[in-house]
Amino acid sequence: MAENATATKTLETALWNAADVLRSKMDANEYKDYLLGLIFYKYLSDQLLAEANDLLEETPADIFEAQTNYETAYADLDIQSDLIDGLKDQLSYILKPDLTFAALVNKINASEFQLEDLAQGFADIERASADFAGLFEDIDLYSRKLGTNLNKQNQTIADVMKTIAPLDVISTSGDTLGDAYEYLIGQFASESGKKAGEFYTPQPVAHLMMQAVLHGKADQKGFSVYDPTMGSGSLLLNAKKYSNEPATINYFGQELNTSTFNLARMNMLLHGVQTGNQFLRNGDTLDGDWPVEEPTNFDAVLMNPPYSAKWRADAGFLQDPRFSTYGVIAPKSKADYAFLLHGYYHLKDSGTMAIVLPHGILFRGAAEGKIRTKLLEMGAIDTVIGLPANIFYNTSIPTTIVILKKNRSNKDVFFIDASKEFVKGKNQNTMTDAHLQKILDTYFAKKDVDKLAHLASFDEIRENDFNLNIPRYVDTFEAEAPIDLAKVGQDLLDVDAEIAAVKADLLNQVNELVSADGHDTNLANFKAWLGQ
Structure with a gap:
């Protein structure tokens, strides 16, 4: 375990340092696409060389010797066809020997590298299988931000490739590479500021949500998890950490932003999720329901949607089965409840849903108040957890996790005020493992804890006009000591x-x-x- 942690940390540092080449040329939200894309290309390329040498029954000392073996075998027409078929069967893609990452680095060292070669490698991967279609389309190798002319653009990309070339991205054990990749995404989110909300949920929040929805189901085979606003896939991938049957998990996710959608696909593969277990779609979750073919309901639904986003909210949505039960639709200026109802619609009767939203959804009136009242009357809202302020990259406001279930035996709502469960940071607050465990233990126990938690009956909630504002139920007031x-x-x-x-x-x-x-x-x- 310690070796894995050390290997991950070493890899994280090396990968983050590689960003220095690009950091002065563009902001983090842009250069993440280049660095993460090149790392992924190296991973696919090095994986191909490792598989080729296995097929050839060779044991190379390093990736460059593996490259030499591959070149030699590929040039032998007697075995070339069988080698290509074997690689396609195992990996579903192929790269010619002169287009692998190792081959391109050799060209860089010989001052023979051209961007056209890398572009061709990208294209060959994308054409090899529908699983890889469009993966590299966001990487503009000829952007003027890389340099004002072709030679400078060529040099910038070459410098990044040389920086990551020595890294062993194949022999790392477990999720080491995937976790390092996730670390990079988090670092980019930190540097990107508000734009980070498009692609990343801080890991402490992701851990908390996943453990809440997976509780009691760690041994379930074929567990299905759905995130209709998946970003980079960080919420979904936490299922692997807490399931005892990780190889059987099925991941369903949708993302509107194409760049972020591709990032999620790379993230899945780097975490070792087989393509047969991924069901990911690039699309608008609210405008068009998905999935509409079996399976349509899932064991767990996890969401961190854009807060109070605008949406179409046409009257026709009143006929949409996702929203028709509630008699009204979420306002155009605030899609929070539209996202919540979409996720709840796709939850199995035995499932659990966790969604992060701003506190306004707990007490705002009008259409949102009517939707909230209906959910409470249905017994859909199980728990409300108030999170600390300034733990997300895209907002400093405090947020809340709402946990929903179907077919509950009662309509009580459990409230946890975790707003003080954090460590203050210079730019960002964070929640430690101790904070998460305290919140989870409280959630599982479902008992009142002074100044932390309260189990409110439906009658109590009705007396409060279905207002779920946490201070109405959890009194955190600390009386000052009497003055002598x-x-x-x-x-x-x-x-x-x-x-x-x-x-x-x-x-x-x-x-x-x-x-x-x-x-x-x-x-x-x-x-x-x-x-x-």
Whole structure:
């Protein structure tokens, strides 16, 4: 375990340092596409060389010797066809020997590298299988941000490739590479600021949500998890960490932003998720429902949608089965409940859903109030967890996790005020493992805890007009210690005495200071100020 942690940390540092080549040329939201794309290309390329050498029954000392073996075998027409078929069967893609990452690095060292070769390698991967279609389309190798002419663009990409070339991305065990990749995404999110909300959920929040929805189902085979606003896939991938049957998990996700969608696909593959277990789609979750063919409901639904986003909200959505039950639709200016209802619609009767949203959804009125009331009357809302402020990259406001279930035996709602469960950081607050465990233990116990949690009955919630604002249910007020007036009076007397003593000492020193004729107007004024 310690070796894995050390290997991951070493890889994380090396990969992050590779960003130095690009950092001065563009902001993090742009250069992440180049660095993450090139790392992924190296991974696919090195994986191909490793598989080729296995088929050839060779044991190369390093990736460059593996490259030499591959070149030699590929040039042998007697075995070329069988080698290509074997690679396609195992990997579903192929790269010619002169287009592998190792071959391109050799060209860089020989001052023979051309961007056209890398572009061709990207194209060959994308054409090899529908699983790889469009993966590299966001990487503009000829962007003027890389350099003002072709030679400078060529040099910039070459410098990045040389930086990551020595890294062993194949022999790392477990999820080491995937976790390092996830770390990079988090670092990019930190540098990107508000734009980070498009692609990343901080890991402490992701861990908390996943453990809540997977509780009691760690041994379930074929567990299905769905995120209709998946970003880079970080929420989905946490299922692997807490399931005892990770190879059987089926991942369903949708993402509107094409660049982020491709990032999620790469992230899945780098975490070792087989393409047969991924069901990912590039599309608009609210405008068009998906999935509409079996399976349509899932064991777990996880969401961190854009907060209070605008959406179409046409009257026709009242006929949409996702929203029709509630009689109204979420307002155009705030799609929060539209996202929530979409996710809830796709939840199995035995499933659990967790969604992060701003606190406004707990108490806002009008259409949102009607939707919230209907959900409460259905017993859909199980738990409300108030999170600390400033733990997300895209907003400093406090947020809430709402946990929903179907077919509950009661309509109680459990409230947890975790707003103080954090460690303050310079730019970003964070939640430690101890904070997460405290919240989870409280959630699983479902019992009142003074100044932390309260199990509210449906009658109590109805008396509050279906307002779920957490302070109405969890009193975190800390009374100030009573003031000891006698002590305050004595402190004032002590201060007066100290002031008198200081004045007397000053007067003694002043009396020793006289002018040559024994008179000094300034000294007289000073004595008057002292009250003498």
